[in-house]
Amino acid sequence: MNIIQIDRHSGQTSSQILAKAMDLHASGDLHEAEKEYLAVIARGYRVTEILPLLAGIATINGDLQVALDRWTTFLDLKPSHLFGLMEKGALLHRLGRWQEAVVSLQAAERIDPNNPDLLLNLGIALIDAGRGHEAVTVLKRVADIRPGNPLVAHQIRRISSAIVPFWHIPMLNDQPRNDAFEEGIKQAIAAHGSTARVLDIGAGSGLLSMMAARAGAQNIVCCESVGIIAEVAKKIISANGYADQIKLVPKNSKDLMVGENLDKRADILVSEILSSDLLSESVLSTFEDAIDRLVHEEATIVPRAITALGCLIESDVLAKYAFVDEVSGFDVAAFTELAPTRLPVHGKLTSWRRLSDTHDLVHIDLRARKHEASYRQVDLPVTADGIAMGIMQWIRVDVAEGVEFSNPPDHYSDGGWLQVVHTFSRPISVKAGDQFALIAGHDRTSLILMPAG
Incomplete structure (x- = not known):
């Protein structure tokens, strides 16, 4: 027995099917509306207008992967569509594909770099992708565009505190420690003279570098690998009047190069990257590398x-x-x-x-x-x-x-x-x-x- 397939849209124009789909959509009958939209797309009619509607229906129904596929198809046709990139980024984020979400949202950012809602979503995606410093940088841009936004202020402080270990503040307030290091730095500069080249590894707030400057050192390079800390250290050094004496390099010491970041090998190495259990902050490999590449054979090491x-x-x-x-x-x-x-x-x-x-x-x-x-x-x-x-x-x-x-x-x-x-x-x-x-x-x-x- 032969079954005759009947085209239920026979005799209807694509525009008529689309009109019916939109009526169904407006009435809340998403299931039937989706069928009609798909029939229109199958005819190749107004595809780039209908795909976002289909993606929206899939999102409402909780079919996030289907929605993502539809936005991907749409962006294959219109790769620079701002809303499409934002929606794709949001779906990738909801699916836990954070690095991909960042890529999509950054593509949208290149189109509209001052969109606060976009930047907020990008910042949160960067947080979840484990890219905290980039997140803070983006969120600070949102704060500049929308000052006083409590959500943005909360995220900036939350992520900053997560990036920066809690012990930095009590360490700065540890006066016996500070006094001991300052005395060691004074001894080193007295021995080598004010023209000695000083290298401070793991600068943090810039405190030890400023101690060296206060002791008379004129040529100080300090490095700090955590970007957000380096930014604050630069402000602190400038605010205390030592910007001309201290050069801050936002890098890990193992990435420093003599002739590029330092004009010559240093005469004095200062570093306080010690931890409560002595070694957990890569102390040994950091000092070994510095002694091998960055300081003179007879350099003074503080601490010894x-x-x-x-x-x-x-x-x-x-x-x-x-x-x-x-x-x-x-x-x-x-x-x-x-x-x-x-x-x-x-x-x-x-x-x-x-x-x-x-x-x-x-x-x-x-x-x-x-x-x-x-x-x-x-x-x-x-x-x-x-x-x-x-x-x-x-x-x-x-x-x-x-x-x-x-x-x-x-x-x-x-x-x-x-x-x-x-x-x-x-x-x-x-x-x-x-x-x-x-x-x-x-x-x-x-x-x-x-x-x-």
Whole structure:
């Protein structure tokens, strides 16, 4: 039996079908309207006018991929259509395809660079794509166009604070640290003279560079790899009157070139990129690269050396972050395998008890040309009975001759450096008079502090 296919649009012109589709659309019958629009497109009639309508219907119906495909087809025909690029970018963003969303919205931005709604959407897409500095730059443009917009102000502050680690402000307010570094810088400039070339790596606010300028240095280059920090540092340096003495380069030090960013190798290297656990900010590779490429053989290095100090501790409070056993009648001890190996703490504000005296655990000479990963066994004399849960670790910085800075947990309370508890894989019972065998060393990027055996 033959089935005869009947064209339900037989005898109708394309314009008549389109008129019917638009009536259905206006009445809210999106399903039938979509069918009629598709019939019109199949005839090749007014395709670029109908595709946006079909994309809109798909979006309303939650068919985001279908809507995206329709906008893509539309943009193949009209690649510079502002609204189409914006809508495609919005759909890509909703689908979690953030990098692609950025590409589409940036294409729209090139057409209409001062559209505040477009820029806001681009800024948010950049945030989600992990491109925070670019996002802040775009959002600041929105703030200039629409001053006082609370959403924009919130996003700028939120992303800026996410890019810039929280410890920058307390570090700047750490006067003992500042005094130690300024004394080291003064010594270096007194030894080399005011014409010495100074290189400041990881400039942050520009504080150490300004200290060098205040001490008389006339030729200072500082670098800062985080764009948003570099922008603020440049303002600070200028506001304090040192723009002629200090050249700020918004790059990582490993991207600096002698003859391009520095006219010659530096006579003095200043850098405070140290972390609470000593090494996590690529300290060793940064200093090695600078000594190899950027400073003279006889350059003064500030600081000269760093040491991790520590003691064995007991802490019921911190143990709850490091170990788990029975919970609500269930044995969940195996989850301790996933516990953090390091706990940043504020020694003055955390309950803990010493089970040993303080010992130098890991010492690193920052003037060395190369540092190999290494470890050794350190025997810590136990001074009190208890349950050892880890090593409380802090730092000592050898800034210059006769100038040191440290952050002991017993009385240091006003700076940016915290102490770090290196947790053991299990609590260990110890008695006064025991020798606690500890493996102490580093793998170049992190400290190794763990029980031997």
